[in-house]
Amino acid sequence: MFKLVKDTLISQVVTLWGVFKKIFVKADTVEYPDQQPYMFPRWRGRIILSRDPDGEERCVACNLCAVACPVDCIALQKGEMEDGRWYPEFFRINFSRCIMCGFCEEACPTNAIQLTPDFEMAEYVRQDMVWEKEDLLIDGCGKYHDYNFYRVAGKQIAGKDKGEALNEAKPVDVRSLMP
Template sequence: MPINVKVMNRPVEQVSYIRATLSGMANTFRHFVSGRRHEVTTQYPEEKEAISRRWRGTHRMLTTETGKAKCVACGLCPTVCPANCIKLVPGEDEDGNRYPLVFEIDEFRCIFCGYCQEVCPEEAIHVGRHYENAEYSREGFVYDLERLTAQTHPVCEMWDPADPLGE
């Protein structure tokens, strides 16, 4: 497939930009005297704007009624993760039930795609709607199983093809 190149010729005669400048100044003056004042600044800590139900923020591990993580250490989430940010070491108890010995998510590496939530057969891992995550060290952004199960923020509602507008 050949590449088409469009050659643009610059004007060779003297060009005056005064007309464009005056047009822009007139537009600015029109907005200045229109009388409409648009409040665009949100006073952040006191006021928070609503975010979408489909916002993908920090992760959360759901638990059973007994307080244990729902994860069965199947290994699908680290396999499907494009950023390779999930570390999973599976274990097995005396009854033959699988559980994660180590489950860590590096939030710095994560691209918040939501694949881990989509692929989980037990619906254990969810991408939450929490976005205020400040830490003083890089190690603070590695969420282990204990920290993931302690999260209480609401979870993301992924896009439903039957409802394209998200209503």
């Protein structure tokens, strides 16, 4: 009997009291936009394409971001410069589909695609949520300052001959008999 009373009455009363006390607690709400919240650098907001420390496009159009994207909102086409450098001929993100999951950033082998703390992306026209490469590309390295994919990769480009990448020996002379 006591248990019944405890379960059906006392515990309810305790709950009611517990909740009632909250009226004296300060609200957690941040009154955005009057009050701007602090955005952490790793916040997953608007997506940008960055450049490497030499000022070249970091994106090599490997398509990994596109395939990682769970809502398939990234589309791009590989192009190739005269010197063998890959780049995206177009790079399109449909932000009206983007869920800011950051998978593209995790997939990116060159640190090109990055998410930024900007989340204020509302538009009156949905078409304006489709961003092309010109809209996405910034003039800096973003969060990762030092990485330059082509310094690590084996592919030869202008200004980096075979054997000049990180940890590479000079090209082999096939005709040499020396060991």
